[in-house]
Amino acid sequence: xxxxATWNVNSLRVRLPQVLEWLAAHQPDVLALQETKLPDEIFPxxxxxxxxxxxxxxxxxxxxxxxxxxxxxxxxxxxxxxxLPGIEDPQRRVLAASIGPVRVVNLYVPNGQxxxxxxxxxxxxxxxxxxxxxxxxxxxxxxxxxxxxxxxAPEDRDVHDPDRWAGGVLVSAPERDALRExxxxxxxxxxxxxxxxxxxxxxxDYRQGAFRRDHGLRIDLILAAEALAGRCxxxxxxxxxxxxxxxxxxxPVVAEFDI
DNA sequence: ATGGCTGCTTTGAGCAGA
Numbered sequence: 001x002x003x004x005a006t007w008n009v010n011s012l013r014v015r016l017p018q019v020l021e022w023l024a025a026h027q028p029d030v031l032a033l034q035e036t037k038l039p040d041e042i043f044p045x046x047x048x049x050x051x052x053x054x055x056x057x058x059x060x061x062x063x064x065x066x067x068x069x070x071x072x073x074x075x076x077x078x079x080x081x082x083x084l085p086g087i088e089d090p091q092r093r094v095l096a097a098s099i100g101p102v103r104v105v106n107l108y109v110p111n112g113q114x115x116x117x118x119x120x121x122x123x124x125x126x127x128x129x130x131x132x133x134x135x136x137x138x139x140x141x142x143x144x145x146x147x148x149x150x151x152x153a154p155e156d157r158d159v160h161d162p163d164r165w166a167g168g169v170l171v172s173a174p175e176r177d178a179l180r181e182x183x184x185x186x187x188x189x190x191x192x193x194x195x196x197x198x199x200x201x202x203x204x205d206y207r208q209g210a211f212r213r214d215h216g217l218r219i220d221l222i223l224a225a226e227a228l229a230g231r232c233x234x235x236x237x238x239x240x241x242x243x244x245x246x247x248x249x250x251x252p253v254v255a256e257f258d259i
Numbered sequence: 260a261t262g263g264c265t266g267c268t269t270t271g272a273g274c275a276g277a
């Protein structure tokens with residue numbers, strides 16, 4: 001059994017103690033992190049090694065930054081990719097590696113800010129480049145999965161109040177179309193293999209007591225290619241870290257595979 | 260309509276996040 005998880009930590013500097021605690025409690029084989037906000041020179045390699053994890057990372061100061069943690073010391077990360085092919089992007093949002101039998105593509109999809117902004121256009125361009133790249137990746141690696149902060153709630157059931165969010169960034173039709181095009185390459189959102197109901201979210205705004213009121217969105221996803229999706233044993237969202245005093249606004253999402 | 264929090268920044272009010 002292989003347990004794979006994703007967590008947007010919103011600053012690994014602040015959240016490292018929580019990450020170490022979560023690793024010890026859940027022992028994932030792979031954990032993909034987003035928004036580490038750390039330059040590579042100060043990535044906490046030693047602290048994670050002491051916790052029994054090998055790491056590879058693609059960071060920058062202040063913004064963005066992604067990392068992959070694999071259980072075991074001296075683990076091999078093969079065919080590492082740090083840039084989205086076909087797009088010029090200084091923002092560190094992508095990290096792909098082959099870890100054992102699985103090709104893992106860790107993504108921090110641009111937020112988009114608002115549908116009338118340049119950042120929204122960048123988000124859609126970025127998603128188009130991602131689709132073209134993933135089309136090739138699925139041919140090279142049948143056991144591929146994409147996971148991370150997609151900054152898109154796939155459907156209205158992934159939104160606490162669809163009327164309030166309608167047409168806005170994170171739920172707008174062009175973004176959802178872009179996500180559907182990714183899925184059409186043969187991927188599936190494994191959380192939905194097991195849980196059809198609304199009310200399951202992975203992000204809650206820091207403001208307005210959104211977590212307490214459960215005003216959330218499900219925007220952190222694990223999308224598995226057919227060969228892996230058929231071997232998915234379960235998927236869940238762990239709300240526990242979101243309760244902590246100094247929580248990330250996102251919480252971990254986990255999937256288990258029979259591989 | 261706005262700002263509400265949080266983290267970050269060549270320490271400050273401003274940006275970005277979602």
